[in-house]
Amino acid sequence: MLCSLCGTRPAGTADVRCSVCAVTAGADRGRAWAGSTGWAPEPLGPDRLRSPAGLAKAVCVLLGAAAVADVLSIAAGIHSRVLLADGLDGGFLAVDEEAWTRADNLYVAAGSLQALTFLATAVVFLVWLRRVRINAEVLDPYAHTMRPGWAIGGWFVPLGNLWLPYRVAKGVWAASAPVDTLGGRTAVPRGPLNAWWAVFVADQLVSRGTGRLYADAETGEEIVRGLDLVAATDALDLAAAVLAILFVRRLTAMQSARVHLGPFPAGPSALQAY
Structure with a gap:
């Protein structure tokens, strides 16, 4: 024909x-x-394609370490909470000073471990996200509504960081979808992306309030309530880390398969379909 x-x-x-x-x-x-x-967009040449598999493995390992740190923080918080709750008597607090010092030191150490793993994970995650975004620009430059620089810059915009990185990731997801025909692409549900982002945003919003409540607590009962709220936030951290691993693995698998095929002649993607 x-x-x-x-x-x-x-x-x-x-x-x-x-x-x-x-x-x-x-x-x-x-x-x-x-x-x-x-x-x-300025379409990039095939020479800019790089497999994101190695970076993805590093991100997943660090996310796993962050999840472990969250578990340790939850355990340390529960220990401190039980110690304080047992010492409350009619509004008065009577806790063995040595036992409380040990519990508090353990809780602080767990928090420091959380901060270190979060920082390391954030850095490598941003490197991975930039890599998959550059690949996506090669695979289909018309699948995006934001420039490549927003893959990193979007995270540092106050309030905008609750939405801009998701838009970047959504474009990468669309460009990395499997190809069934020349210029055609199979729609892939964004379940892993949507689930991770929803929990991540909820975690960010909740943690901003709970951190202040715990820091401002003065009475024993207020400290106990603050510990409960921080433990809930740590649970959200843990869920977000697990969902992030699923998202990174799924997107990396999709894009790795597409990288081997290389770019194809395609017009702008109808993002509404994804």
């Missing part, structure tokens, strides 16, 4: 076009897409 547009070359795409006409049509749609969004 000949191409439905030029009528001279064999049709090779699902819409009965040859590869040359498919590329031309994609460029026309790209110009229309650029006009509607206000900025035009």
Whole structure:
């Protein structure tokens, strides 16, 4: 069957076009897409493609370490909470000073471990996210609504960091979806991405309030309530770490498969379909 547009070359795409006409049509749609969004992507060459598998393994290991730190913090918090609750008597607090010092030191150490693992995980995660975002720009530059720099910059925008990184990740997810035909892409549900981001945002919002409540607690009962709230926040941290591992593994597997295929001639993605 000949191409439905030029009528001279064999049709090779699902819409009965040859590869040359498919590329031309994609460029026309790209110009229309650029006009509607206000900025035009600059497609990168195949030489910019890099497998994200190694970075993904490092991210998952660090997320696992962060999850362990969360478990230790929860255990230390429960120990301190039980110690204080047993010492409360009619509003008065009577706790063995030596036992409380040990419990408090353990709790502080667990918190320090959380901070260290979080910092290390954040750095490597951002490196991984930048890598998959650059790959996605090669695979399909029209699958994104934000420039590549937002893969890192979006995290440092006050309030905007509750939404901007998700938009970046959504574009990467769309561009990394499996290919079924030339210029076509199979829709993949964003369940892992949506679940991780929902828990992550909830964790960020809750932790900002609970941290202040625990720091401002003065009476024994207030400290006990603060410890309960911090333990709940640590549980959200743990859930977010586990879901992040699932998200990183799923996206990396999708993109690694697409990297081996290389970029294909495609017009702007209809992101609403994903």
